[in-house]
Amino acid sequence: MKITIFFLVILALYIDISVSLDAGQETVSKHGQLSVSGTNIVNQNGNIVQLKGMALYWSQWKPQYWNEETVQGIHDSCHSNVVRASMGIDTNDGGYLTDPDGQMKLVETVIEAAIKHDIYVIVDWHEEKAETHVTQAVDFFDKISKKYGSYPNVMYETFNEPTTQSWSEELKPYHEAVIKAIRANDPDNIIIVGTGQWSQRVDEAAEDPITDQTNIMYTLHFYAGTHRQWLRDLAQGAIDKGLPIFITEYGTDNVDVVNAVDAEESQLWWDWCDSNNLSYANWAICDVAEASAALIADTPTDKVCQEAYLTESGLLVVAQNKK
Template identity: 75%
Template sequence: MKLIICISLALLALLVDAKDAAKETVSKHGQLSVKGANLVNKNGEIVQLKGMALYWSQWMPQYWNKDTIDGIHDSCHSNVVRASMAVDDGQGGGYLFDPDTQMQRVETVIEAAIADDLYIIVDWHEEKADTHQAQAVDFFSKISKKYGKHPNILYETFNEPTDQSWSSTLKPYHEAVIKAIRANDPNNIIIVGTAQWSQRVDEPADDPIKGTNIMYTLHFYAGTHKQWLRDLAQGAIDKGLPIFVTEYGTDNVDVVNQVDEEESKLWWAWLDKNNLSYTNWAICDANEASAALIANTPANKVCQADYLTLSGKLVVEQNKK
Protein backbone atom coordinates (compact mmCIF):
# COMPACT_ATOMS: atom_id res chain seq x y z
CA MET A 1 0.00 0.00 0.00
CA LYS A 2 2.85 2.38 0.90
CA LEU A 3 4.44 1.72 -2.50
CA ILE A 4 1.17 2.53 -4.27
CA ILE A 5 0.82 5.76 -2.30
CA CYS A 6 4.39 6.77 -3.10
CA ILE A 7 3.88 6.11 -6.80
CA SER A 8 0.62 8.07 -6.78
CA LEU A 9 2.28 11.02 -5.06
CA ALA A 10 5.12 10.95 -7.57
CA LEU A 11 2.67 11.01 -10.47
CA LEU A 12 0.75 13.84 -8.84
CA ALA A 13 3.99 15.81 -8.45
CA LEU A 14 4.69 15.39 -12.16
CA LEU A 15 1.22 16.64 -12.99
CA VAL A 16 1.61 19.64 -10.68
CA ASP A 17 5.02 20.52 -12.16
CA ALA A 18 3.81 20.18 -15.75
CA LYS A 19 2.96 23.59 -17.21
CA ASP A 20 0.75 23.30 -20.24
CA ALA A 21 1.29 26.65 -21.94
CA ALA A 22 -2.39 26.77 -22.91
CA LYS A 23 -3.16 27.30 -19.22
CA GLU A 24 -0.47 29.94 -18.65
CA THR A 25 -2.16 32.80 -20.44
CA VAL A 26 -2.63 36.55 -20.05
CA SER A 27 -5.46 36.38 -17.53
CA LYS A 28 -3.14 34.44 -15.21
CA HIS A 29 0.15 36.28 -15.73
CA GLY A 30 -0.93 39.75 -16.80
CA GLN A 31 1.59 42.49 -17.46
CA LEU A 32 5.01 41.06 -18.29
CA SER A 33 8.32 42.72 -17.45
CA VAL A 34 12.02 41.96 -17.41
CA LYS A 35 13.84 41.30 -14.15
CA GLY A 36 17.54 40.62 -14.60
CA ALA A 37 17.79 38.03 -17.36
CA ASN A 38 14.26 36.75 -16.76
CA LEU A 39 10.79 37.40 -18.11
CA VAL A 40 8.43 37.79 -15.15
CA ASN A 41 4.68 38.15 -14.66
CA LYS A 42 2.61 40.75 -12.83
CA ASN A 43 3.64 39.21 -9.48
CA GLY A 44 7.35 39.23 -10.30
CA GLU A 45 7.41 35.46 -10.83
CA ILE A 46 9.42 33.95 -13.70
CA VAL A 47 7.13 33.07 -16.59
CA GLN A 48 7.79 31.13 -19.78
CA LEU A 49 5.94 31.69 -23.03
CA LYS A 50 5.73 28.78 -25.46
CA GLY A 51 3.93 28.87 -28.76
CA MET A 52 3.89 29.13 -32.53
CA ALA A 53 4.97 31.57 -35.22
CA LEU A 54 2.73 32.35 -38.16
CA TYR A 55 4.42 31.99 -41.55
CA TRP A 56 5.22 35.00 -43.74
CA SER A 57 2.01 36.98 -43.99
CA GLN A 58 2.08 37.45 -47.77
CA TRP A 59 2.63 33.75 -48.53
CA MET A 60 0.25 32.04 -46.08
CA PRO A 61 -2.62 34.50 -45.54
CA GLN A 62 -5.06 31.61 -45.07
CA TYR A 63 -3.71 31.23 -41.53
CA TRP A 64 -3.89 34.87 -40.51
CA ASN A 65 -7.33 34.64 -38.92
CA LYS A 66 -9.31 33.83 -35.76
CA ASP A 67 -9.68 30.11 -36.58
CA THR A 68 -5.92 29.71 -36.64
CA ILE A 69 -5.39 31.64 -33.40
CA ASP A 70 -8.06 29.49 -31.73
CA GLY A 71 -6.17 26.38 -32.85
CA ILE A 72 -2.83 27.73 -31.69
CA HIS A 73 -4.22 28.11 -28.19
CA ASP A 74 -6.51 25.09 -27.98
CA SER A 75 -4.65 22.47 -30.01
CA CYS A 76 -1.06 23.76 -30.18
CA HIS A 77 -1.18 24.27 -26.39
CA SER A 78 0.32 27.74 -26.65
CA ASN A 79 0.22 30.94 -24.66
CA VAL A 80 1.91 33.05 -27.33
CA VAL A 81 1.75 33.51 -31.10
CA ARG A 82 4.23 35.37 -33.27
CA ALA A 83 2.76 37.45 -36.09
CA SER A 84 5.58 37.35 -38.66
CA MET A 85 4.55 40.25 -40.86
CA ALA A 86 6.44 40.29 -44.14
CA VAL A 87 8.06 43.64 -44.85
CA ASP A 88 9.93 43.01 -48.11
CA ASP A 89 10.22 39.45 -49.39
CA GLY A 90 12.48 40.43 -52.26
CA GLN A 91 9.74 39.49 -54.71
CA GLY A 92 7.58 42.57 -54.54
CA GLY A 93 5.51 41.41 -51.60
CA GLY A 94 5.06 42.61 -48.03
CA TYR A 95 4.27 45.72 -46.04
CA LEU A 96 6.43 48.06 -48.12
CA PHE A 97 4.36 47.23 -51.22
CA ASP A 98 0.89 46.75 -49.71
CA PRO A 99 0.76 48.26 -46.23
CA ASP A 100 -3.03 48.29 -45.91
CA THR A 101 -3.42 44.54 -46.52
CA GLN A 102 -0.52 43.62 -44.26
CA MET A 103 -1.73 45.91 -41.47
CA GLN A 104 -5.20 44.41 -41.73
CA ARG A 105 -3.78 40.90 -41.32
CA VAL A 106 -1.72 41.93 -38.31
CA GLU A 107 -4.67 43.63 -36.64
CA THR A 108 -6.89 40.60 -37.29
CA VAL A 109 -4.54 38.25 -35.44
CA ILE A 110 -3.80 40.77 -32.67
CA GLU A 111 -7.51 41.07 -31.93
CA ALA A 112 -7.95 37.30 -32.12
CA ALA A 113 -5.07 36.79 -29.69
CA ILE A 114 -6.54 39.29 -27.24
CA ALA A 115 -9.91 37.51 -27.49
CA ASP A 116 -8.21 34.15 -26.88
CA ASP A 117 -6.19 35.35 -23.86
CA LEU A 118 -2.87 34.91 -25.67
CA TYR A 119 0.27 36.97 -25.79
CA ILE A 120 1.23 38.05 -29.30
CA ILE A 121 4.57 39.12 -30.74
CA VAL A 122 4.20 41.68 -33.52
CA ASP A 123 7.22 40.97 -35.72
CA TRP A 124 8.78 43.29 -38.35
CA HIS A 125 9.87 40.30 -40.44
CA GLU A 126 12.83 41.14 -42.66
CA GLU A 127 16.63 41.19 -42.82
CA LYS A 128 17.25 44.80 -43.93
CA ALA A 129 15.10 46.77 -41.52
CA ASP A 130 17.89 49.28 -40.93
CA THR A 131 17.27 50.49 -44.50
CA HIS A 132 13.56 50.96 -43.74
CA GLN A 133 13.81 52.62 -40.34
CA ALA A 134 11.25 55.34 -41.08
CA GLN A 135 8.65 52.77 -42.13
CA ALA A 136 9.35 50.63 -39.07
CA VAL A 137 9.03 53.64 -36.77
CA ASP A 138 5.70 54.55 -38.37
CA PHE A 139 4.39 50.96 -38.19
CA PHE A 140 5.26 50.42 -34.54
CA SER A 141 3.99 53.87 -33.63
CA LYS A 142 0.60 52.94 -35.09
CA ILE A 143 0.50 49.48 -33.47
CA SER A 144 1.57 50.74 -30.04
CA LYS A 145 -0.92 53.60 -30.14
CA LYS A 146 -3.80 51.27 -31.00
CA TYR A 147 -2.92 48.20 -28.90
CA GLY A 148 -0.29 49.26 -26.37
CA LYS A 149 -2.80 49.37 -23.54
CA HIS A 150 -3.20 45.59 -23.76
CA PRO A 151 -0.72 43.45 -21.77
CA ASN A 152 -0.96 40.84 -24.56
CA ILE A 153 1.34 42.78 -26.88
CA LEU A 154 5.06 42.24 -27.40
CA TYR A 155 7.01 44.01 -30.14
CA GLU A 156 9.80 42.45 -32.24
CA THR A 157 11.51 45.30 -34.01
CA PHE A 158 13.79 43.44 -36.48
CA ASN A 159 13.45 39.75 -37.32
CA GLU A 160 16.90 38.67 -38.53
CA PRO A 161 19.69 41.14 -39.15
CA THR A 162 22.54 39.63 -41.15
CA ASP A 163 26.02 41.18 -41.13
CA GLN A 164 25.13 44.63 -39.78
CA SER A 165 27.24 45.99 -36.93
CA TRP A 166 25.51 45.79 -33.55
CA SER A 167 26.90 49.00 -32.05
CA SER A 168 26.94 51.27 -35.10
CA THR A 169 23.86 50.10 -37.02
CA LEU A 170 21.52 47.75 -35.15
CA LYS A 171 21.57 49.42 -31.76
CA PRO A 172 20.74 52.92 -33.13
CA TYR A 173 17.97 51.43 -35.28
CA HIS A 174 16.41 49.65 -32.30
CA GLU A 175 16.71 52.77 -30.16
CA ALA A 176 14.75 54.78 -32.74
CA VAL A 177 11.95 52.21 -32.94
CA ILE A 178 11.88 51.76 -29.16
CA LYS A 179 11.48 55.53 -28.75
CA ALA A 180 8.43 55.46 -31.04
CA ILE A 181 6.87 52.55 -29.14
CA ARG A 182 7.56 54.03 -25.70
CA ALA A 183 5.82 57.26 -26.71
CA ASN A 184 2.58 55.24 -26.62
CA ASP A 185 3.38 52.15 -24.56
CA PRO A 186 5.72 52.50 -21.58
CA ASN A 187 5.47 48.94 -20.34
CA ASN A 188 5.13 46.09 -22.83
CA ILE A 189 8.08 43.93 -23.80
CA ILE A 190 10.23 44.94 -26.78
CA ILE A 191 12.39 42.22 -28.38
CA VAL A 192 15.29 43.34 -30.55
CA GLY A 193 17.03 41.38 -33.30
CA THR A 194 20.73 40.54 -33.15
CA ALA A 195 23.35 40.04 -35.85
CA GLN A 196 24.00 36.90 -37.90
CA TRP A 197 20.32 36.01 -38.31
CA SER A 198 19.65 36.72 -34.62
CA GLN A 199 22.37 34.52 -33.22
CA ARG A 200 25.03 36.96 -31.98
CA VAL A 201 23.52 37.66 -28.59
CA ASP A 202 27.06 37.97 -27.24
CA GLU A 203 27.38 41.42 -28.84
CA PRO A 204 24.53 43.20 -26.97
CA ALA A 205 25.61 41.39 -23.80
CA ASP A 206 28.66 43.66 -23.96
CA ASP A 207 26.80 46.72 -25.25
CA PRO A 208 23.13 46.59 -24.17
CA ILE A 209 20.41 49.10 -24.97
CA LYS A 210 19.45 51.38 -22.10
CA GLY A 211 15.82 51.09 -21.08
CA THR A 212 13.32 48.84 -19.39
CA ASN A 213 11.58 45.67 -20.54
CA ILE A 214 13.92 45.05 -23.47
CA MET A 215 14.85 41.52 -24.55
CA TYR A 216 17.18 40.18 -27.24
CA THR A 217 16.37 37.71 -29.99
CA LEU A 218 17.99 34.31 -30.41
CA HIS A 219 17.04 32.12 -33.39
CA PHE A 220 18.10 28.54 -34.06
CA TYR A 221 17.39 25.56 -36.28
CA ALA A 222 18.23 22.42 -34.36
CA GLY A 223 19.84 20.45 -37.17
CA THR A 224 22.28 23.28 -37.96
CA HIS A 225 22.82 25.26 -34.75
CA LYS A 226 24.09 23.01 -31.99
CA GLN A 227 26.11 23.16 -28.79
CA TRP A 228 28.32 26.00 -30.00
CA LEU A 229 25.33 28.33 -30.22
CA ARG A 230 23.98 27.21 -26.84
CA ASP A 231 27.39 27.95 -25.35
CA LEU A 232 27.49 31.41 -26.94
CA ALA A 233 23.99 32.20 -25.69
CA GLN A 234 24.72 30.84 -22.22
CA GLY A 235 27.62 33.27 -21.97
CA ALA A 236 25.25 36.16 -22.75
CA ILE A 237 22.69 34.94 -20.20
CA ASP A 238 25.43 34.62 -17.58
CA LYS A 239 26.19 38.30 -18.19
CA GLY A 240 22.54 39.11 -17.45
CA LEU A 241 21.17 39.43 -20.99
CA PRO A 242 17.41 38.68 -21.24
CA ILE A 243 16.87 36.44 -24.28
CA PHE A 244 13.67 35.47 -26.10
CA VAL A 245 13.76 32.76 -28.80
CA THR A 246 11.18 34.21 -31.17
CA GLU A 247 11.95 31.64 -33.89
CA TYR A 248 13.25 28.10 -33.84
CA GLY A 249 12.97 25.07 -36.08
CA THR A 250 13.33 21.37 -35.38
CA ASP A 251 15.22 20.84 -38.66
CA ASN A 252 18.12 22.41 -40.58
CA VAL A 253 18.24 26.09 -41.32
CA ASP A 254 17.32 25.42 -44.97
CA VAL A 255 14.00 23.92 -43.66
CA VAL A 256 14.03 21.11 -46.22
CA ASN A 257 16.07 18.44 -44.45
CA GLN A 258 14.51 16.07 -41.96
CA VAL A 259 13.68 16.89 -38.36
CA ASP A 260 16.53 16.48 -35.90
CA GLU A 261 14.63 15.14 -32.92
CA GLU A 262 17.67 14.46 -30.75
CA GLU A 263 19.12 17.95 -31.14
CA SER A 264 15.66 19.54 -30.70
CA LYS A 265 15.37 17.81 -27.32
CA LEU A 266 18.78 19.14 -26.29
CA TRP A 267 17.65 22.63 -27.20
CA TRP A 268 14.36 22.31 -25.31
CA ALA A 269 16.17 21.06 -22.21
CA TRP A 270 18.54 24.03 -22.37
CA LEU A 271 15.73 26.51 -22.97
CA ASP A 272 13.69 25.19 -20.06
CA LYS A 273 16.72 25.12 -17.75
CA ASN A 274 17.20 28.83 -18.46
CA ASN A 275 13.45 29.64 -18.35
CA LEU A 276 13.59 31.02 -21.87
CA SER A 277 10.48 31.65 -23.92
CA TYR A 278 10.17 30.36 -27.49
CA THR A 279 7.96 30.24 -30.58
CA ASN A 280 8.23 27.53 -33.22
CA TRP A 281 8.56 28.14 -36.94
CA ALA A 282 5.96 27.70 -38.31
CA ILE A 283 2.21 27.49 -38.70
CA CYS A 284 2.12 26.56 -42.38
CA ASP A 285 1.50 23.61 -44.71
CA ALA A 286 4.50 24.27 -46.95
CA ASN A 287 6.68 21.43 -48.19
CA GLU A 288 9.24 22.13 -45.48
CA ALA A 289 10.42 19.95 -42.60
CA SER A 290 9.75 22.79 -40.16
CA ALA A 291 6.10 23.13 -41.19
CA ALA A 292 3.77 22.19 -38.34
CA LEU A 293 0.87 21.27 -40.64
CA ILE A 294 0.36 18.69 -43.35
CA ALA A 295 -0.59 19.84 -46.85
CA ASN A 296 -3.98 21.50 -47.30
CA THR A 297 -4.73 21.86 -43.60
CA PRO A 298 -7.67 24.27 -43.23
CA ALA A 299 -7.45 27.04 -40.65
CA ASN A 300 -10.14 25.46 -38.47
CA LYS A 301 -8.03 22.29 -38.13
CA VAL A 302 -4.76 23.95 -37.12
CA CYS A 303 -2.77 21.73 -34.74
CA GLN A 304 -5.43 19.05 -34.48
CA ALA A 305 -3.67 15.69 -34.19
CA ASP A 306 -4.56 14.34 -37.63
CA TYR A 307 -3.17 17.45 -39.31
CA LEU A 308 0.26 17.65 -37.65
CA THR A 309 3.58 16.82 -39.27
CA LEU A 310 6.34 15.11 -37.30
CA SER A 311 7.70 18.52 -36.34
CA GLY A 312 4.24 19.70 -35.34
CA LYS A 313 3.68 16.67 -33.13
CA LEU A 314 6.98 17.13 -31.32
CA VAL A 315 6.39 20.85 -30.78
CA VAL A 316 2.86 20.44 -29.46
CA GLU A 317 4.04 17.83 -26.95
CA GLN A 318 6.77 20.19 -25.84
CA ASN A 319 4.28 23.02 -25.35
CA LYS A 320 2.41 20.84 -22.85
CA LYS A 321 5.44 20.39 -20.58
Protein backbone atom coordinates in the same frame (compact mmCIF):
# COMPACT_ATOMS: atom_id res chain seq x y z
CA MET B 1 -1.75 6.80 8.42
CA LYS B 2 -5.11 7.60 6.77
CA ILE B 3 -4.67 11.27 7.64
CA THR B 4 -1.16 11.28 6.11
CA ILE B 5 -2.36 9.66 2.89
CA PHE B 6 -5.27 12.08 2.67
CA PHE B 7 -2.88 15.01 3.14
CA LEU B 8 -0.55 13.75 0.44
CA VAL B 9 -3.42 13.30 -2.02
CA ILE B 10 -4.66 16.81 -1.36
CA LEU B 11 -1.11 18.16 -1.73
CA ALA B 12 -0.65 16.33 -5.04
CA LEU B 13 -3.90 17.73 -6.36
CA TYR B 14 -2.88 21.21 -5.29
CA ILE B 15 0.49 20.95 -7.02
CA ASP B 16 -1.11 19.60 -10.17
CA ILE B 17 -3.55 22.51 -10.33
CA SER B 18 -1.22 25.34 -9.36
CA VAL B 19 1.97 24.42 -11.19
CA SER B 20 0.94 23.59 -14.72
CA LEU B 21 3.66 23.27 -17.34
CA ASP B 22 1.20 23.10 -20.22
CA ALA B 23 1.71 26.46 -21.95
CA GLY B 24 -1.90 26.46 -23.11
CA GLN B 25 -2.92 26.94 -19.47
CA GLU B 26 -0.41 29.71 -18.74
CA THR B 27 -2.45 32.48 -20.32
CA VAL B 28 -2.79 36.25 -20.09
CA SER B 29 -5.71 36.09 -17.67
CA LYS B 30 -3.46 34.13 -15.30
CA HIS B 31 -0.21 36.08 -15.64
CA GLY B 32 -1.28 39.55 -16.78
CA GLN B 33 1.32 42.22 -17.49
CA LEU B 34 4.73 40.73 -18.22
CA SER B 35 8.03 42.41 -17.52
CA VAL B 36 11.74 41.59 -17.57
CA SER B 37 13.58 40.94 -14.32
CA GLY B 38 17.24 40.10 -14.78
CA THR B 39 17.28 37.48 -17.53
CA ASN B 40 13.72 36.28 -16.88
CA ILE B 41 10.20 37.16 -17.93
CA VAL B 42 8.04 37.62 -14.86
CA ASN B 43 4.29 38.04 -14.45
CA GLN B 44 2.25 40.69 -12.67
CA ASN B 45 3.15 39.07 -9.33
CA GLY B 46 6.87 38.88 -10.04
CA ASN B 47 6.88 35.12 -10.69
CA ILE B 48 8.91 33.69 -13.58
CA VAL B 49 6.87 32.88 -16.68
CA GLN B 50 7.85 30.85 -19.74
CA LEU B 51 6.10 31.40 -23.04
CA LYS B 52 5.92 28.53 -25.52
CA GLY B 53 4.14 28.80 -28.82
CA MET B 54 4.07 29.06 -32.57
CA ALA B 55 5.15 31.53 -35.24
CA LEU B 56 2.95 32.26 -38.21
CA TYR B 57 4.58 31.92 -41.63
CA TRP B 58 5.42 34.96 -43.78
CA SER B 59 2.19 36.95 -43.95
CA GLN B 60 2.24 37.60 -47.69
CA TRP B 61 2.78 33.92 -48.55
CA LYS B 62 0.39 32.17 -46.17
CA PRO B 63 -2.26 34.79 -45.33
CA GLN B 64 -4.96 32.12 -45.02
CA TYR B 65 -3.59 31.27 -41.57
CA TRP B 66 -3.68 34.86 -40.33
CA ASN B 67 -7.13 34.61 -38.78
CA GLU B 68 -8.98 33.90 -35.57
CA GLU B 69 -9.51 30.19 -36.26
CA THR B 70 -5.77 29.66 -36.54
CA VAL B 71 -4.98 31.59 -33.38
CA GLN B 72 -7.61 29.60 -31.49
CA GLY B 73 -6.08 26.37 -32.79
CA ILE B 74 -2.61 27.51 -31.76
CA HIS B 75 -3.87 28.05 -28.23
CA ASP B 76 -6.25 25.12 -27.86
CA SER B 77 -4.55 22.37 -29.88
CA CYS B 78 -0.91 23.49 -30.07
CA HIS B 79 -1.00 24.17 -26.32
CA SER B 80 0.55 27.60 -26.74
CA ASN B 81 0.46 30.82 -24.77
CA VAL B 82 2.10 32.94 -27.47
CA VAL B 83 1.72 33.44 -31.21
CA ARG B 84 4.24 35.29 -33.34
CA ALA B 85 2.84 37.43 -36.15
CA SER B 86 5.71 37.34 -38.67
CA MET B 87 4.78 40.20 -41.00
CA GLY B 88 6.76 40.14 -44.26
CA ILE B 89 8.29 43.50 -45.16
CA ASP B 90 10.69 43.92 -48.06
CA THR B 91 9.17 41.86 -50.85
CA ASN B 92 7.74 42.41 -54.31
CA ASP B 93 4.77 40.15 -53.79
CA GLY B 94 2.60 41.78 -51.19
CA GLY B 95 4.77 42.52 -48.14
CA TYR B 96 4.25 45.58 -45.95
CA LEU B 97 6.28 47.93 -48.14
CA THR B 98 4.05 47.20 -51.13
CA ASP B 99 0.75 46.56 -49.34
CA PRO B 100 0.77 48.34 -45.96
CA ASP B 101 -3.00 48.42 -45.57
CA GLY B 102 -3.46 44.73 -46.37
CA GLN B 103 -0.61 43.65 -44.11
CA MET B 104 -1.76 45.89 -41.27
CA LYS B 105 -5.19 44.29 -41.48
CA LEU B 106 -3.68 40.80 -41.14
CA VAL B 107 -1.60 41.84 -38.13
CA GLU B 108 -4.56 43.48 -36.42
CA THR B 109 -6.68 40.38 -37.02
CA VAL B 110 -4.07 38.23 -35.26
CA ILE B 111 -3.62 40.68 -32.38
CA GLU B 112 -7.35 40.87 -31.76
CA ALA B 113 -7.67 37.08 -31.96
CA ALA B 114 -4.85 36.70 -29.43
CA ILE B 115 -6.60 39.11 -27.07
CA LYS B 116 -9.89 37.23 -27.48
CA HIS B 117 -8.28 33.82 -26.93
CA ASP B 118 -6.21 34.89 -23.94
CA ILE B 119 -2.67 34.48 -25.27
CA TYR B 120 0.32 36.73 -25.85
CA VAL B 121 1.25 37.94 -29.34
CA ILE B 122 4.60 39.04 -30.76
CA VAL B 123 4.29 41.64 -33.53
CA ASP B 124 7.30 40.92 -35.73
CA TRP B 125 8.88 43.22 -38.36
CA HIS B 126 10.02 40.24 -40.42
CA GLU B 127 12.96 41.16 -42.65
CA GLU B 128 16.75 41.23 -42.88
CA LYS B 129 17.56 44.89 -43.68
CA ALA B 130 15.24 46.89 -41.50
CA GLU B 131 17.93 49.51 -40.87
CA THR B 132 17.15 50.75 -44.41
CA HIS B 133 13.47 51.16 -43.52
CA VAL B 134 13.65 53.03 -40.22
CA THR B 135 10.95 55.53 -41.16
CA GLN B 136 8.49 52.81 -42.16
CA ALA B 137 9.25 50.70 -39.08
CA VAL B 138 8.86 53.64 -36.72
CA ASP B 139 5.53 54.53 -38.33
CA PHE B 140 4.27 50.93 -38.14
CA PHE B 141 5.18 50.39 -34.50
CA ASP B 142 3.83 53.83 -33.59
CA LYS B 143 0.45 52.82 -35.02
CA ILE B 144 0.43 49.38 -33.41
CA SER B 145 1.48 50.64 -29.99
CA LYS B 146 -1.09 53.45 -30.07
CA LYS B 147 -3.90 51.03 -30.85
CA TYR B 148 -2.89 47.99 -28.78
CA GLY B 149 -0.24 49.14 -26.30
CA SER B 150 -2.72 49.15 -23.43
CA TYR B 151 -3.24 45.38 -23.75
CA PRO B 152 -0.85 43.17 -21.73
CA ASN B 153 -1.02 40.58 -24.55
CA VAL B 154 1.20 42.56 -26.91
CA MET B 155 4.96 42.31 -27.42
CA TYR B 156 7.01 43.93 -30.16
CA GLU B 157 9.83 42.38 -32.21
CA THR B 158 11.54 45.24 -33.98
CA PHE B 159 13.79 43.36 -36.44
CA ASN B 160 13.52 39.67 -37.27
CA GLU B 161 16.95 38.62 -38.55
CA PRO B 162 19.73 41.10 -39.21
CA THR B 163 22.56 39.60 -41.22
CA THR B 164 26.01 41.25 -41.40
CA GLN B 165 25.14 44.64 -39.94
CA SER B 166 27.24 46.06 -37.12
CA TRP B 167 25.46 45.75 -33.78
CA SER B 168 26.81 48.98 -32.28
CA GLU B 169 26.84 51.12 -35.42
CA GLU B 170 23.67 50.02 -37.23
CA LEU B 171 21.44 47.67 -35.28
CA LYS B 172 21.47 49.31 -31.88
CA PRO B 173 20.64 52.81 -33.25
CA TYR B 174 17.82 51.31 -35.34
CA HIS B 175 16.35 49.53 -32.33
CA GLU B 176 16.63 52.64 -30.19
CA ALA B 177 14.68 54.68 -32.76
CA VAL B 178 11.87 52.12 -32.88
CA ILE B 179 11.86 51.69 -29.10
CA LYS B 180 11.45 55.45 -28.70
CA ALA B 181 8.35 55.39 -30.93
CA ILE B 182 6.83 52.46 -29.03
CA ARG B 183 7.57 53.87 -25.59
CA ALA B 184 5.83 57.13 -26.48
CA ASN B 185 2.59 55.11 -26.49
CA ASP B 186 3.37 51.98 -24.48
CA PRO B 187 5.73 52.33 -21.52
CA ASP B 188 5.45 48.76 -20.28
CA ASN B 189 5.12 45.90 -22.77
CA ILE B 190 8.16 43.84 -23.69
CA ILE B 191 10.20 44.80 -26.76
CA ILE B 192 12.43 42.14 -28.37
CA VAL B 193 15.33 43.30 -30.54
CA GLY B 194 17.06 41.31 -33.28
CA THR B 195 20.77 40.52 -33.10
CA GLY B 196 23.46 39.99 -35.72
CA GLN B 197 24.07 37.00 -37.98
CA TRP B 198 20.41 36.01 -38.36
CA SER B 199 19.76 36.70 -34.66
CA GLN B 200 22.54 34.55 -33.31
CA ARG B 201 25.15 37.06 -32.10
CA VAL B 202 23.66 37.73 -28.72
CA ASP B 203 27.23 37.92 -27.46
CA GLU B 204 27.69 41.22 -29.31
CA ALA B 205 24.58 42.66 -27.68
CA ALA B 206 25.79 41.47 -24.27
CA GLU B 207 28.93 43.56 -24.73
CA ASP B 208 26.97 46.69 -25.68
CA PRO B 209 23.36 46.39 -24.49
CA ILE B 210 20.65 48.99 -24.87
CA THR B 211 20.63 51.14 -21.74
CA ASP B 212 18.17 53.56 -20.12
CA GLN B 213 15.28 51.28 -21.10
CA THR B 214 13.28 48.63 -19.28
CA ASN B 215 11.60 45.45 -20.50
CA ILE B 216 13.96 44.93 -23.42
CA MET B 217 14.92 41.42 -24.57
CA TYR B 218 17.26 40.14 -27.28
CA THR B 219 16.47 37.66 -30.02
CA LEU B 220 18.12 34.28 -30.46
CA HIS B 221 17.16 32.02 -33.37
CA PHE B 222 18.23 28.43 -33.96
CA TYR B 223 17.56 25.51 -36.28
CA ALA B 224 18.41 22.39 -34.36
CA GLY B 225 20.09 20.41 -37.13
CA THR B 226 22.49 23.27 -37.95
CA HIS B 227 22.99 25.24 -34.76
CA ARG B 228 24.32 22.99 -32.06
CA GLN B 229 26.31 23.17 -28.84
CA TRP B 230 28.51 26.00 -30.08
CA LEU B 231 25.52 28.34 -30.29
CA ARG B 232 24.18 27.24 -26.92
CA ASP B 233 27.60 27.98 -25.43
CA LEU B 234 27.69 31.42 -27.06
CA ALA B 235 24.18 32.21 -25.82
CA GLN B 236 24.92 30.91 -22.33
CA GLY B 237 27.81 33.33 -22.14
CA ALA B 238 25.47 36.20 -22.97
CA ILE B 239 22.94 35.05 -20.37
CA ASP B 240 25.68 34.76 -17.78
CA LYS B 241 26.47 38.43 -18.47
CA GLY B 242 22.87 39.31 -17.71
CA LEU B 243 21.35 39.48 -21.21
CA PRO B 244 17.63 38.56 -21.31
CA ILE B 245 16.99 36.35 -24.37
CA PHE B 246 13.77 35.38 -26.14
CA ILE B 247 13.87 32.68 -28.85
CA THR B 248 11.25 34.14 -31.18
CA GLU B 249 12.00 31.57 -33.90
CA TYR B 250 13.37 28.06 -33.90
CA GLY B 251 13.16 25.02 -36.13
CA THR B 252 13.50 21.33 -35.38
CA ASP B 253 15.43 20.77 -38.63
CA ASN B 254 18.32 22.35 -40.54
CA VAL B 255 18.43 26.05 -41.31
CA ASP B 256 17.63 25.30 -44.98
CA VAL B 257 14.30 23.82 -43.72
CA VAL B 258 14.43 20.95 -46.22
CA ASN B 259 16.41 18.31 -44.34
CA ALA B 260 14.85 15.92 -41.86
CA VAL B 261 13.82 16.82 -38.34
CA ASP B 262 16.59 16.37 -35.78
CA ALA B 263 14.66 15.19 -32.73
CA GLU B 264 17.71 14.55 -30.58
CA GLU B 265 19.26 17.97 -31.10
CA SER B 266 15.87 19.64 -30.73
CA GLN B 267 15.50 18.05 -27.30
CA LEU B 268 18.95 19.28 -26.29
CA TRP B 269 17.85 22.78 -27.22
CA TRP B 270 14.55 22.49 -25.34
CA ASP B 271 16.32 21.16 -22.25
CA TRP B 272 18.79 24.06 -22.37
CA CYS B 273 16.00 26.60 -22.90
CA ASP B 274 13.99 25.22 -20.01
CA SER B 275 17.02 25.21 -17.72
CA ASN B 276 17.40 28.95 -18.40
CA ASN B 277 13.66 29.73 -18.29
CA LEU B 278 13.81 30.91 -21.90
CA SER B 279 10.66 31.44 -23.93
CA TYR B 280 10.39 30.14 -27.49
CA ALA B 281 8.19 30.13 -30.59
CA ASN B 282 8.38 27.43 -33.24
CA TRP B 283 8.69 28.11 -36.96
CA ALA B 284 6.10 27.70 -38.37
CA ILE B 285 2.34 27.42 -38.72
CA CYS B 286 2.18 26.60 -42.42
CA ASP B 287 1.59 23.69 -44.77
CA VAL B 288 4.52 24.25 -47.16
CA ALA B 289 6.85 21.45 -48.22
CA GLU B 290 9.49 22.22 -45.59
CA ALA B 291 10.62 20.02 -42.71
CA SER B 292 9.97 22.85 -40.26
CA ALA B 293 6.31 23.21 -41.27
CA ALA B 294 3.98 22.23 -38.44
CA LEU B 295 1.01 21.38 -40.69
CA ILE B 296 0.49 18.81 -43.42
CA ALA B 297 -0.45 19.97 -46.92
CA ASP B 298 -3.82 21.66 -47.33
CA THR B 299 -4.62 21.87 -43.63
CA PRO B 300 -7.81 23.95 -43.25
CA THR B 301 -7.78 26.73 -40.70
CA ASP B 302 -10.34 25.03 -38.48
CA LYS B 303 -8.00 22.02 -38.15
CA VAL B 304 -4.82 23.92 -37.26
CA CYS B 305 -2.76 22.02 -34.67
CA GLN B 306 -5.15 19.09 -34.46
CA GLU B 307 -3.12 15.91 -34.18
CA ALA B 308 -4.18 14.37 -37.50
CA TYR B 309 -2.96 17.48 -39.32
CA LEU B 310 0.46 17.80 -37.69
CA THR B 311 3.75 16.92 -39.38
CA GLU B 312 6.62 15.13 -37.64
CA SER B 313 7.91 18.51 -36.50
CA GLY B 314 4.48 19.67 -35.41
CA LEU B 315 3.92 16.58 -33.29
CA LEU B 316 7.28 17.06 -31.51
CA VAL B 317 6.65 20.74 -30.88
CA VAL B 318 3.14 20.28 -29.51
CA ALA B 319 4.37 17.55 -27.18
CA GLN B 320 7.06 19.96 -25.93
CA ASN B 321 4.55 22.78 -25.41
CA LYS B 322 2.60 20.48 -23.08
CA LYS B 323 5.56 19.60 -20.85
